[in-house]
Amino acid sequence: MSRPGGAAARERFALAALMAEGLLSRLSFGVIAFALPLYGRQLGLGLGEVGVLVGLHSAVGIALKPAMGWITDRIGARRALVLAVALRSAVSLLLAFAGAGWQLYGIRALHGLSQALRDPAAGVLLASGAEKKVASRFAWYQSAKSAGGSFGKALAGLLLSALGARYPAVFLAAFALSSLPLAVVVLFVKEPEGEHAHRQAAAPATPVAASAVATPGRRPSVLPYAGLGFLVAGTGEMLSQLFPVIAVEHAGLTTGQAGAIYLGASVLSVVGGPLFGWLSDRVGPRPVLLVRGGTNVLSSAAYGLAPTLAGIAFARCADDLGKAAFRPAWGALMAGLARQDRATRARTMSWLGMGEDLGEVVGPMIAGAVWAAFGLPAVALARVALALASEVYALAVAHRPDRAPGGRGHETLAIPAGNGST
Numbered sequence: 017m018s019r020p021g022g023a024a025a026r027e028r029f030a031l032a033a034l035m036a037e038g039l040l041s042r043l044s045f046g047v048i049a050f051a052l053p054l055y056g057r058q059l060g061l062g063l064g065e066v067g068v069l070v071g072l073h074s075a076v077g078i079a080l081k082p083a084m085g086w087i088t089d090r091i092g093a094r095r096a097l098v099l100a101v102a103l104r105s106a107v108s109l110l111l112a113f114a115g116a117g118w119q120l121y122g123i124r125a126l127h128g129l130s131q132a133l134r135d136p137a138a139g140v141l142l143a144s145g146a147e148k149k150v151a152s153r154f155a156w157y158q159s160a161k162s163a164g165g166s167f168g169k170a171l172a173g174l175l176l177s178a179l180g181a182r183y184p185a186v187f188l189a190a191f192a193l194s195s196l197p198l199a200v201v202v203l204f205v206k207e208p209e210g211e212h213a214h215r216q217a218a219a220p221a222t223p224v225a226a227s228a229v230a231t232p233g234r235r236p237s238v239l240p241y242a243g244l245g246f247l248v249a250g251t252g253e254m255l256s257q258l259f260p261v262i263a264v265e266h267a268g269l270t271t272g273q274a275g276a277i278y279l280g281a282s283v284l285s286v287v288g289g290p291l292f293g294w295l296s297d298r299v300g301p302r303p304v305l306l307v308r309g310g311t312n313v314l315s316s317a318a319y320g321l322a323p324t325l326a327g328i329a330f331a332r333c334a335d336d337l338g339k340a341a342f343r344p345a346w347g348a349l350m351a352g353l354a355r356q357d358r359a360t361r362a363r364t365m366s367w368l369g370m371g372e373d374l375g376e377v378v379g380p381m382i383a384g385a386v387w388a389a390f391g392l393p394a395v396a397l398a399r400v401a402l403a404l405a406s407e408v409y410a411l412a413v414a415h416r417p418d419r420a421p422g423g424r425g426h427e428t429l430a431i432p433a434g435n436g437s438t
Contacts (some may be wrong), residue, residue, distance in 0.1 A: 031153055033204035034141060038157050038257045039164040040197035043099065044108060046168015047190040050109070051176065052120070055183040069117075069124055071377070076128025077135075078373045084132040085366025089359065093140040093328050094207040096362070100134035101198045103127075108191035135369050136362040141205065143351035143361070148297055152306075154347025155293025155340075159286045166282050168193075238364055240413050241353060242371030247406040248305070248342060249353035249377030251312050254383040254399050255319060256335055263332075266392055267323040277329045285336035293344035301345035305410060311338030320396035346372070 018195040056066045088096040107127045114120055142153045175186045211285040255262065263274035318331035351367045354361035386395045 029204070030141070030206060031156065033200055034138065034153075035157055035160040035195040036200045037097075037101065037205065038138075040158040040193060040200065041104065042161045042164030043168040043171070044104070044190045044194040046165040046170075047172040047175070047186065047193065048111065049165070049188045049233075050169040051183055051190075052124075052148060052173035054176070054181075055111075056117065056120060058181070058183065059115070059117055059120070061120075067098075069120055072121060072124040073128035073131060073157075074373060074377055076125045076130040078370055078377070080129055080132040080317055081135065081366040081370045081373070082363065084129075085136040085363035088133065088137045088140065088362035088366075093137045093144075093199075093205050093362065094205055096133055096137035097141065097205060098198070098201050100130045100137060101194070101201050103130035103133070105191060105194040105198055105294070108194045110171075112191060113185040127412070136366040139347070139350060139365040139369070140354070140361050142347065143354055143365075149403075150351045151296035151301065151344040151348035152290065152293035155289040155291075155296075155344035158343040158347075159289040162282065162286050162289070166279075166286075189255060196319065198264070237356070238353060238367050241349065241395075242368050244406070244410055244413050245346065245368055245372035246375040246378075247402065247409055248308055248346075248375065249372040250379035250382070251399060251402040251406055252308060252335065252338060252342065253376045253379040254402075255395065256339075256380075258387070259332060262319060262392065263328050267325070267328045268320075269325060269328060273325060277332050279330040280329070281336040284333055285340045288337050288340035289343060291354065292341040296345045296348055301348045302410070304341050304345035305349075306407060307341035308338040309403045309407045309410075311335060311341070312406075313400050316396040316399040320393045 053066050053070055056069050061069065084096075089101075102127060107123055107130065110123045110126070113122060138157070142157055143150055172186060175189055176183075179185050251388070259278070260274055263269045263277065269277075292304055292307070315331040315334040315338070318327045318334065321327070322330070350365050353368065354364040357364070383395050383399070386398055
């Protein structure tokens with residue numbers, strides 16, 4: 017009689033530990049994200065060089081993510097997460113002693129390595145609890161990360177003001193903050209029950225079997241969904257990263273008004289994530305994924321047709337609400353795909369995550385090029401077209417003939433429109 021309650025308590029504790037890791041890691045990362053570009057400028061880097069510096073960790077993370085997924089499947093998700101958080105702590109410490117641009121580039125590449133290792137490990141741990149609540153777990157984890165990132169950037173601004181732009185001291189503070197999630201992971205995050213035995217049993221006995229397991233990303237069942245993540249994330253991020261320029265230069269808002277809109281929309285995203293996670297667990301991820309496409313269309317129309325304080329605020333809130341809907345539904349979808357083969361779960365998630373990451377990088381680049389050539393209204397129209405194309409593609413993937421039949425995990429794989437709890 018006590019076992020179900022004990023299992024539920026262990027799951028809640030495991031989720032709380034992961035949420036603490038996400039919150040504290042993003043708190044440290046937010047400090048670095050705010051201070052690093054300014055420190056690069058202080059060291060004499062040009063704007064183009066700072067742009068490369070800021071995006072380098074994403075490029076390295078995308079390139080290394082499949083390999084890190086393979087490593088995670090071999091050593092276990094908890095051990096991989098501990099290693100990833102330790103590497104991120106080393107990044108903060110090394111930045112405190114960096115005094116040249118080339119050193120910043122090398123440290124930023126190490127940050128990309130830690131991110132590539134951390135994402136599939138965290139995904140496997142989040143997907144290892146009760147099937148009926150997987151979207152909610154991803155939602156709460158994402159909300160914790162979003163809150164930590166926002167607070168970290170605000171803290172960095174306060175530290176720089178108080179310390180007189182002493183960047184090494186700011187990075188040492190980020191290192192101290194990054195030591196907290198490392199302690200949380202080491203002390204409280206546990207490997208899923210029976211995971212070590214399962215890896216031993218699932219180890220390939222022949223070279224042929226090893227080769228088949230080593231390349232799950234090439235399977236038709238994974239790549240179409242990675243393409244879906246690319247389209248949805250790319251469309252969603254096309255205007256998100258350009259928001260300050262849109263608000264100030266296009267709509268004529270003050271920086272204070274833009275900041276207030278950003279803060280309000282961020283709060284909406286943090287609060288909305290768990291609500292959409294709860295909804296995805298009950299109706300399935302497909303209807304919730306469609307919310308992202310609808311918000312992309314609405315926000316694009318507002319950016320193009322209503323460049324006022326109210327219109328820009330509505331557009332930003334719609335974008336962040338769509339992001340809040342996408343994260344838990346996408347997490348549930350990844351968990352359903354990864355559940356097909358427990359021995360390659362991290363590799364499956366790494367390929368899916370790589371598709372999403374590529375979309376987040378390519379989307380703003382396309383938006384910037386279209387804006388420079390044809391203006392913001394053309395970007396809004398292109399984004400509406402891509403949002404509609406994403407919906408069509410999602411429907412096509414949902415009805416793929418090669419999807420596995422039967423079982424709730426396979427329902428998640430097929431992006432069900434019906435009740436996801438049956």
